[in-house]
Amino acid sequence: MAVERHPSTSRTGDPGWEVRTATEAEIPDASRVFTTAINIPLEELLGVERDHPVNDPDRILVALDGDRVVGTANSHRFALSVPGGPRPAAGVTGVGVWPTHRRRGVLTALMRHQLADVRARGENLAILWASEGGIYGRHGYGRAAHQHTVAVRRAHAALRPDAPRDPGLTVELAAPADVLPELDRLHRAALTRRPGGFPREGHWWGVRLWMLSRPRPDTSDLRVALVRGPDGALLGSALHRVTTQDGEDGLPAGKVTVHEPIALTPAARTALYEYLFATDLTVETVVVGLPDDDPLPALLADPAQAVRRTTGALWLRLVDVPAALAERSYAHPVDTVIEVADRHAPWNAGRWHLKTDGADTRVEATDTAPDLTVDVAHLGAAHLGRGPLTTRVDAGTAVEHTPGAAARLDTALYTPRAPLCDTGF
Numbered sequence: 001m002a003v004e005r006h007p008s009t010s011r012t013g014d015p016g017w018e019v020r021t022a023t024e025a026e027i028p029d030a031s032r033v034f035t036t037a038i039n040i041p042l043e044e045l046l047g048v049e050r051d052h053p054v055n056d057p058d059r060i061l062v063a064l065d066g067d068r069v070v071g072t073a074n075s076h077r078f079a080l081s082v083p084g085g086p087r088p089a090a091g092v093t094g095v096g097v098w099p100t101h102r103r104r105g106v107l108t109a110l111m112r113h114q115l116a117d118v119r120a121r122g123e124n125l126a127i128l129w130a131s132e133g134g135i136y137g138r139h140g141y142g143r144a145a146h147q148h149t150v151a152v153r154r155a156h157a158a159l160r161p162d163a164p165r166d167p168g169l170t171v172e173l174a175a176p177a178d179v180l181p182e183l184d185r186l187h188r189a190a191l192t193r194r195p196g197g198f199p200r201e202g203h204w205w206g207v208r209l210w211m212l213s214r215p216r217p218d219t220s221d222l223r224v225a226l227v228r229g230p231d232g233a234l235l236g237s238a239l240h241r242v243t244t245q246d247g248e249d250g251l252p253a254g255k256v257t258v259h260e261p262i263a264l265t266p267a268a269r270t271a272l273y274e275y276l277f278a279t280d281l282t283v284e285t286v287v288v289g290l291p292d293d294d295p296l297p298a299l300l301a302d303p304a305q306a307v308r309r310t311t312g313a314l315w316l317r318l319v320d321v322p323a324a325l326a327e328r329s330y331a332h333p334v335d336t337v338i339e340v341a342d343r344h345a346p347w348n349a350g351r352w353h354l355k356t357d358g359a360d361t362r363v364e365a366t367d368t369a370p371d372l373t374v375d376v377a378h379l380g381a382a383h384l385g386r387g388p389l390t391t392r393v394d395a396g397t398a399v400e401h402t403p404g405a406a407a408r409l410d411t412a413l414y415t416p417r418a419p420l421c422d423t424g425f
């Protein structure tokens with residue numbers, strides 16, 4: 001891949017940095033830069049990569065100071081669920097700058113190079129989990145999916161009397177590794193129900209289970225509760241661990257931490273939670289990684305007693321605006337001209353005429369006066385259907401030239417279920 005030099009946009013105004021694909025010999029340096037920047041032991045990263053290899057070396061970028069690696073960024077190709085079906089997306093990860101070289105434009109140079117690289121691969125979207133919320137907005141990423149943690153104390157864990165209950169369902173407990181093909185089928189079925197996720201191909205189940213199983217003090221191994229129908233079909237699952245704690249009075253006061261609750265039917269969800277909320281020796285169940293509209297609060301008899309916290313978000317960028325807008329479906333017809341500002345991907349900047357009947361969509365460059373002017377990051381936040389552009393207009397960070405244009409586009413972009421990404425990468 002060609003070597004490029006990028007003018008820095010950082011206030012410190014350093015000269016451009018050389019950015020290119022890592023050579024084989026530079027990959028260990030890139031790992032060292034990343035683990036040093038993110039403050040994790042190098043051995044930990046090397047161990048995961050050895051046991052669950054997911055990297056494509058051709059996607060690992062390095063920034064150089066002379067012949068020394070001072071920055072790195074990586075990405076994976078995923079099939080991201082968007083309205084209309086799965087589409088190729090670059091899952092950006094492994095971003096780090098050597099601590100003595102921070103705030104001198106190294107990340108900016110890496111991001112620009114990566115965008116052009118991802119575009120050349122035909123991936124019209126890029127997604128990432130940010131270590132800090134202040135980093136990626138300036139690079140055109142917007143928060144497209146939120147996650148919530150809901151903590152339910154045993155005293156307030158009763159479900160509503162009308163929660164659907166099916167005596168024909170059974171709950172089993174298993175080690176995730178023993179039922180992986182079934183878990184994968186269930187996970188894939190759940191992906192078709194809301195945008196924001198992707199199937200765990202190759203070693204991604206291994207990476208995910210490793211992440212959730214990391215040793216923690218006084219904490220059990222990772223288990224999975226499975227809900228089966230009368231014919232044995234798997235209808236629901238919840239990965240979870242139990243932490244042992246004593247209360248002030250010396251009585252058991254442990255906690256169940258639940259990840260990835262999946263239920264294909266409402267009755268399966270009731271069965272899962274009634275099982276998890278009744279775990280012996282515990283007084284609290286904490287469910288991690290729920291989407292904005294998860295039904296759990298609607299199932300609780302007293303939802304006001306549950307403590308809800310927003311914990312994270314998937315960031316999304318339109319790498320190629322017209323192609324990304326054309327490859328998704330829409331909830332409603334729309335005919336509008338969007339003016340896009342994009343500092344780092346000049347091919348996106350300009351006016352785009354979006355016309356769709358919902359399924360058949362055309363996006364073309366135009367000189368016509370715009371209905372709406374937005375930053376590319378706003379489109380990223382809105383792409384999975386739950387990042388209203390009307391809010392940007394009200395905030396004054398997007399400009400509506402035609403009254404109602406933002407609301408009409410929001411209606412078209414809307415998805416009936418909120419997005420969720422349940423895989424860290």
Ligand SMILES: CC(=O)SCCNC(=O)CCNC(=O)[C@H](O)C(C)(C)COP(=O)(O)OP(=O)(O)OC[C@H]1O[C@@H](n2cnc3c(N)ncnc32)[C@H](O)[C@@H]1OP(=O)(O)O
Pocket residue numbers: 009010011012037038092093094095096097098101102103104105106107108109128129130131132134135138
């Ligand atoms: C997807 C992932 O991998 S997430 C992991 C990201 N990595 C980390 O958090 C590891 C620790 N941090 C780092 O390695 C670095 O500080 C990075 C990667 C966050 C930033 O790299 P830098 O080379 O310092 O960024 P760069 O100099 O290009 O900054 C460009 C602009 O972003 C701003 N910026 C950079 N990092 C941050 C931040 N964490 N919060 C807010 N603003 C930031 C800079 O101030 C600069 O602004 P300016 O142009 O107005 O001066």
